[in-house]
Every structure is written in structure tokens, then in C-alpha cells.
Amino acid sequence: MSTSSSQDYSHGYYTEYSRSSHLSPCAACKVRDKFVCSVLEGDELEQLNSIMTEVTYRAGDPIFSEGENAEYIFNVTSGTLKLYKLLPDGRSQITGFISVGDFLGLADSQFYSSSAEAITDVQICRFRRVDLEKLLSDYPKMGNKLLKIARSELAVIQDQLLLLGRKTADERLASFLSTMSRRNEIIGESPDMVQLIMNQNEIGEYLGMTPETVSRTMRRFRDKGIIAKIKHTRNISIIDQAALKSLECSY
Amino acid sequence: MSTSSSQDYSHGYYTEYSRSSHLSPCAACKVRDKFVCSVLEGDELEQLNSIMTEVTYRAGDPIFSEGENAEYIFNVTSGTLKLYKLLPDGRSQITGFISVGDFLGLADSQFYSSSAEAITDVQICRFRRVDLEKLLSDYPKMGNKLLKIARSELAVIQDQLLLLGRKTADERLASFLSTMSRRNEIIGESPDMVQLIMNQNEIGEYLGMTPETVSRTMRRFRDKGIIAKIKHTRNISIIDQAALKSLECSY
DNA sequence: CGTCTGTTTGATAGCGCTCAAAGGGGGTGG
DNA sequence: CCACCCCCTTTGAGCGCTATCAAACAGACG
Numbered sequence: 001m002s003t004s005s006s007q008d009y010s011h012g013y014y015t016e017y018s019r020s021s022h023l024s025p026c027a028a029c030k031v032r033d034k035f036v037c038s039v040l041e042g043d044e045l046e047q048l049n050s051i052m053t054e055v056t057y058r059a060g061d062p063i064f065s066e067g068e069n070a071e072y073i074f075n076v077t078s079g080t081l082k083l084y085k086l087l088p089d090g091r092s093q094i095t096g097f098i099s100v101g102d103f104l105g106l107a108d109s110q111f112y113s114s115s116a117e118a119i120t121d122v123q124i125c126r127f128r129r130v131d132l133e134k135l136l137s138d139y140p141k142m143g144n145k146l147l148k149i150a151r152s153e154l155a156v157i158q159d160q161l162l163l164l165g166r167k168t169a170d171e172r173l174a175s176f177l178s179t180m181s182r183r184n185e186i187i188g189e190s191p192d193m194v195q196l197i198m199n200q201n202e203i204g205e206y207l208g209m210t211p212e213t214v215s216r217t218m219r220r221f222r223d224k225g226i227i228a229k230i231k232h233t234r235n236i237s238i239i240d241q242a243a244l245k246s247l248e249c250s251y
Numbered sequence: 252m253s254t255s256s257s258q259d260y261s262h263g264y265y266t267e268y269s270r271s272s273h274l275s276p277c278a279a280c281k282v283r284d285k286f287v288c289s290v291l292e293g294d295e296l297e298q299l300n301s302i303m304t305e306v307t308y309r310a311g312d313p314i315f316s317e318g319e320n321a322e323y324i325f326n327v328t329s330g331t332l333k334l335y336k337l338l339p340d341g342r343s344q345i346t347g348f349i350s351v352g353d354f355l356g357l358a359d360s361q362f363y364s365s366s367a368e369a370i371t372d373v374q375i376c377r378f379r380r381v382d383l384e385k386l387l388s389d390y391p392k393m394g395n396k397l398l399k400i401a402r403s404e405l406a407v408i409q410d411q412l413l414l415l416g417r418k419t420a421d422e423r424l425a426s427f428l429s430t431m432s433r434r435n436e437i438i439g440e441s442p443d444m445v446q447l448i449m450n451q452n453e454i455g456e457y458l459g460m461t462p463e464t465v466s467r468t469m470r471r472f473r474d475k476g477i478i479a480k481i482k483h484t485r486n487i488s489i490i491d492q493a494a495l496k497s498l499e500c501s502y
Numbered sequence: 503c504g505t506c507t508g509t510t511t512g513a514t515a516g517c518g519c520t521c522a523a524a525g526g527g528g529g530t531g532g
Numbered sequence: 533c534c535a536c537c538c539c540c541t542t543t544g545a546g547c548g549c550t551a552t553c554a555a556a557c558a559g560a561c562g
Contacts (some may be wrong), residue, residue, distance in 0.1 A: 085413045087500055093416040094407045109404035113411060120502040140391030147394055148403035154358035157408050157524060158346045158365060162336045165459030166414035169550070208416030210551055215510055232559075249338055419519065450540065464518055466542055483527075503562105517551085525542070531554070532535080 006250035015088060031101050035075050035125075039124055039141045047138075052129035056123050057081075060107045063104075063116040063124075072126050079122030080197050083114045084205065094206040096157070097198065103149050105129075157251075164208045167249065172207040173217045174247035177227065181238055189223070192241070196234040276300060282352050286326050286376075287400070292391045298389075302382035307374050308332075313430065314355075314367040314375075321363045323377050325355035330373030331448050334365045345457040347408070348449065354400050356380075371448055410501075415459045418500065423458040424468045425498035428478065432489055443492070447485040 026037055026049040037048055054077070057063060064072070066085060080099040084092050095114055098104050104124070107113050136143045163172055177194060185191040196203070200218075201211040209217075222226045226244055228237040238244060277288055277300040288299055293295050305328070308314060314325070317336060331350040346365055347354050355375070358364050387394045414423055428445060436442040447454070451469075452462040460468075472478045477495055479488045489495060 035495045056279055079256070087417060089500070091417045093413040095412050096379060107402055107409060109399070109402055109406070113406040128300070136395065137391070140388070140394060143385065143391060143394045143398055148360075149400060150398060150405060151360055153405060154401060155360070155364040157405070157412065158336065158358060161346050161415060162338070162344040162409065163411060165456075166338060166381045179360065201508075205416075211509080212511085213550060213551085216550095219510080249340070454539080459518060460540080463520085463543085467518090470542080485545095506562085507560085508558085510555100512545090512555085515550105517549095517550075517558105518547105519549090520545105520547080522544085523542100524544095526540085528538090528540105530535100531533085 002181065009111050012104045017233075025054065026052065029077065031077055035101060036103065036142055036145050037075075039145045040139065046141055047135060051135065052126055053126045054123065055126050057118040057123075059118055059120050060120075063118060063122075064112050065115045066112055068112050070105060070108040070110060072105060073129050073132055074127070075125040076100055076102050076104060077123045077125060079118065079120040081116055081118045081120075081122050082202060082206075083197065085107060085114050092205050093159075093208065094202060097206070099197075103146075103153075106146070106150055106153065113166075118203070162250070168205075169209055169217050170220070170247055172209065172247045173203075173214065173221070174244050175250065176203065176207055177236065177238065177239075177250050178244050181241070192238045193230075194236045194238060196236060199234070201230050262364065265284065267430070267445060276305060277303065277382060280328065280376075282328055286352060287354065287396050288326075288391055290396045291390065295390055298386060302378055302386065304377045305374065306341075306377050308369040308372065310369055310371050310373075310375075312369045314369060314373075315363050316366045317363055319363050320360060321359040322380060323356065323381050324383055325378070326376040327351055327353050328376060330369065330370075330371040332367055332369045332373050333449065333453060333457075334367050336365050342401055343456050345453060347409075348457070350448075351495060354404075357401055357404065370453070384459070391396045395494065413501070420458075420460055420464050420468050421471070422500045423460065424454075424465065424472070425460055425495050426501065428472075428489065429492075429495050429499050432492070432495075443489045444481075445487045447487060 012095065026032065026040075026045045032038055037045065040048055057079075063074070064070075064079060076098055078099055078100055081182070082094050083096045083098060083102070083104075084094045086092050097119070098116070104116060105112065121136055128202065136146070167175065179190040180194045180196070184194060198206070198216045199211075204211045204214045207214070218227070218229075223230065224240075226238070226240045226247075228239055229235075230237055253344055277283065277291075277296045280286070280288070290297065291299055308330075313333060315321075315323070329351055331348055332355070333345050334347045334349060334355075335343050335345045348370070349367070354365065355367060371379055387397070414426055418426065431447070432442040433446045435445060449457070449460075451465045455462045455465045458465070469478070469480075473480065475491075475494070477489070478492045478496075479490055480486075481488060
């Protein structure tokens with residue numbers, strides 16, 4: 001979790017929105033349909049807008065740390081970040097990758113229960129928790145939306161419990177690649193070409209294995225003709241989806 | 252535990268509760284302060300009451316299975332049950348133990364994402380999902396309560412990810428016992444005497460290890476003088492809380 | 503061209519799993 | 533009250549998967 005950059009970006013770049021624009025940032029938001037905001041309209045959006053700050057982080061920047069006062073809640077508008085937990089001796093478990101449209105800080109009440117760090121450059125909408133909670137009591141449908149989000153997160157994370165508790169290295173990586181592929185499909189991109197924004201160390205920290213094991217497992221998959229690496233990128237071509245599915249050992 | 256009426260299993264393995272009491276079940280509920288219902292009053296409670304059915308299960312009874320249509324949502328009023336996921340070859344991961352005051356079915360939207368089975372005899376309040384959701388739109392504060400519950404569940408389950416992904420067998424069991432001890436403390440019982448309602452196979456399925464390893468680890472803890480077994484019960488006396496905490500390797 | 507970070511590969515060790523069997527404890531029926 | 537059974541727990545022996553340690557390799561970048 002290094003940020004050896006010369007500058008301190010730990011509080012992100014502020015991009016206070018120019019009020020001169022006749023279209024409010026929220027109304028103009030390109031990914032609004034995936035957000036909490038999606039249930040709001042008109043002046044409700046204005047309300048939301050007034051408590052929102054758009055912030056930018058650089059790849060590698062810490063966003064918050066476990067145990068800190070959970071002052072803010074975030075919604076990611078571009079880029080990807082990781083949520084992780086640390087043990088005192090440095091072992092790290094990534095609890096999730098958060099990207100466009102995802103909500104950040106939902107699990108936390110008074111204190112952040114994980115640390116967050118930008119993997120790529122990241123743009124987020126930031127809300128002060130107290131402001132959002134006030135808004136929540138005014139617009140119940142927003143609370144319902146949040147509840148839905150929390151629900152689906154719970155379902156996802158339970159699958160991860162099964163993966164970490166019971167699956168072998170092969171099954172874990174197969175599940176991971178399969179999930180990435182499915183996600184691509186959902187957003188309308190090719191399921192046969194997966195772009196890994198995280199490095200293999202991070203994949204390992206997510207799947208509960210070492211980077212070496214990730215590498216060896218990848219190689220085994222390549223040798224079996226299930227996947228292929230695209231040169232000079234972290235992209236991976238999935239050649240045999242069926243083999244991946246059967247290795248995945250679930251669903 | 253509660254209820255004046257004697258339990259009658261003659262209608263099959265669960266019993267619809269009679270509403271003979273002149274005090275509405277919800278208003279009379281002894282553990283209401285821990286529930287969704289805690290935010291409701293007076294006629295709101297009546298509303299809730301009208302869509303609630305109290306159901307009893309015997310130890311070992313299945314409550315629902317993964318993939319089934321998620322028609323109901325539950326609140327446990329007595330006993331303990333387990334939530335678990337299965338792999339095709341039979342490997343099982345318990346995703347949580349649900350006991351008095353806990354909510355069941357929150358993670359699920361259309362279909363149950365886990366299976367649930369009673370460990371002890373269990374008494375639950377059952378709501379039809381659609382009914383509850385209608386009530387939710389009428390009483391937003393109930394939604395907020397649910398959101399809070401979901402949040403804290405997310406925080407708990409993230410700790411479990413760290414445990415399953417990164418901790419050793421010793422650390423897992425130490426964490427588990429420590430959590431059980433802490434839970435006791437919270438409900439006002441002695442933190443030095445933990446009652447394990449689940450068997451060691453289930454502990455293993457929860458902690459991502461085999462029952463043999465659970466047994467061996469327990470023995471190691473006993474040999475080190477950290478815990479002691481109480482004869483003829485599944486109770487465990489925690490002798491050295493500090494040692495447990497340091498083994499736990501977190502917090 | 504050298505440095506840095508991330509990946510790959512090899513050699514080795516050890517934790518926890520698997521398989522197997524013995525040892526309780528509680529319940530049931532004789 | 534004892535005998536028996538069943539389920540759970542314990543213990544042992546051996547192995548395999550994955551971690552660990554170490555070093556070479558490969559791209560990216562200045």
C-alpha cells in the first residue's frame with residue numbers, strides 16, 4: 001500500500017463543480033443509472049448535488065484506512081479501487097474491487113472497516129455521511145435503493161466465503177476469471193477478452209493465495225489451452241469458457 | 252422459550268402459531284428491541300403483526316435451500332440455525348450462524364443465495380417478502396433499520412473473508428472462540444464460559460477447515476492451558492483470554 | 503542503458519487434508 | 533441396569549497442495 005509519490009494525494013484532488021454549467025453535475029452524470037442517485041429526479045437531484053463533491057485520486061493513492069472515522073461515503077464514477085484488510089504482520093486480504101457505479105463505504109458505520117486504495121486513477125462522488133443520512137430520511141426510496149445495493153453485496157460476498165473457505169487454487173482462479181468474463185458480458189463487452197486491471201499480487205490477495213500460485217495456476221490454464229495471454233498487456237483471452245466453468249466448480 | 256402455549260408438532264414439522272393471546276405477539280415479543288420491529292409502534296406493530304406468522308422448526312430441519320424462490324424473510328426469536336453453501340461435490344461452507352434477534356434472508360432477492368438449516372429447535376417470525384416490502388414503503392424507518400442490519404452484516408462478513416483468506420488454523424479457531432466470548436459479554440453472560448451449540452464439523456465448515464483439524468487445534472489450545480473442556484457438554488472454559496487474543500492476530 | 507516493478511520458474515518445506523481406526527457419551531431397548 | 537448402537541470426537545500415519553525462499557526474467561520508463 002505504497003504511496004511514495006512526492007506529493008500527498010491522500011485527500012484527493014477536489015474538483016468543485018462550476019455552478020455556471022446550466023446542467024447540474026448529477027443530472028449530467030453519465031453513469032447515473034447505476035447509482036443511488038438513479039431513483040432521484042429534478043429537485044431531489046439538486047439536493048443530492050448540493051451535498052456531493054467530486055474527487056479524483058491517482059493510482060496508488062490511499063482513500064481511507066481501516067479504523068478511521070467514516071466521515072464519507074463514495075460512489076465511483078470512473079476507475080477501480082481495492083478494499084482490503086490487513087493483519088498486524090502485513091498479510092493482506094482484498095475484500096473487493098470497486099469500480100464504476102459501485103458504492104463505497106456502505107459496510108461501515110462509525111469507522112471504516114476496511115482500507116481503500118486506488119488501483120487506477122479514480123474519480124468518485126463523495127458524500128458526507130451525515131448529509132446523506134439526512135437526505136435518506138427525506139427520500140425513503142433512496143434508502144431502499146441502498147438496501148438493494150447492500151443486499152446484492154451480501155450475496156456476492158457470500159460466494160467469496162465459499163471460494164476462500166472451500167475451493168482449490170484452480171477453482172479460485174477459474175471462478176475469478178469466469179466472474180470477470182461475466183461482468184464483461186453484462187456491460188456489453190466481449191466475455192472472451194478479460195482485462196485485468198489488478199496485478200497478480202492483488203489477484204492473490206483477493207483469492208487468498210500467493211502471487212506465485214496465481215502465476216503457476218495461470219500457466220497451467222495456458223498449458224491446457226483454456227486461456228491465452230495477450231502480449232504486452234494484462235489482457236487475457238478466454239479460449240475455453242466451458243472448461244473454465246467446469247473448473248469453477250459452482251453455479 | 253417464551254410463549255405460554257405448549258409447542259405442538261402434530262401438524263408436521265412446523266406449527267402455525269395460534270393468535271389466541273389478547274396481547275398481539277409482536278407487542279408481547281420479548282426480544283423485540285433487537286429486531287426490525289423495534290422501530291415500529293402501536294398500529295404499525297399491528298400492521299407488522301398482521302403479515303407475520305410464527306413458525307417452529309426442529310433441530311436438523313431444513314428451512315430453505317439455495318436457489319429456491321425466496322418467498323419469505325425471517326427473524327429468529329429462539330434457537331440457532333446455520334446458513335451454508337454447497338459445492339456440487341458436497342463440500343460445504345457455512346456462511347453464518349443465525350440466532351436470537353438475527354435476520355434471515357436479507358442477502359437474498361429473488362432466490363435464496365444460501366441454504367438454511369436449524370441446528371437447535373428454532374422459533375422464527377416469518378414474513379412474506381412482498382408483504383414486508385409493501386410495509387417498507389409505508390414505513391421508511393423500517394427500511395433504515397434493515398439497512399443498518401445489512402451494513403453490520405457486511406462488516407462482519409468482511410472479517411470472515413480475512414479469516415478464511417489469510418489466517419492459519421490456530422488463528423481461525425482463536426478468532427472464533429474470541430468472537431463467541433465477546434458475544435457472551437454483550438448479552439451479559441460470562442465471557443469465560445462459551446457454549447458451543449454447533450458441533451466440530453460445523454465449526455470446521457464455518458472456519459474453512461476439517462473437523463479433524465478443529466479437534467487437533469482445540470487439543471493444542473488445551474495443552475497450552477488456553478481453554479478447558481467442561482465434561483459432558485460442548486461448553487468451553489476460556490482460561491487465558493489474553494493468549495487467545497494474541498493468537499487471534501487481529502483487532 | 504540501467505533501474506524498478508511485476509512475473510515466472512525452481513527447489514524445498516510444512517500446514518492442513520485425507521484416510522483409517524479407535525474412543526467416548528448419550529440414547530434406546532432388552 | 534446393562535448392552536448395544538450411533539454419532540461425534542480424537543488420534544495416528546502419510547501425503548499433497550500451496551507457501552516460502554530465492555533467483556532469473558521481462559516490460560516500462562526515464
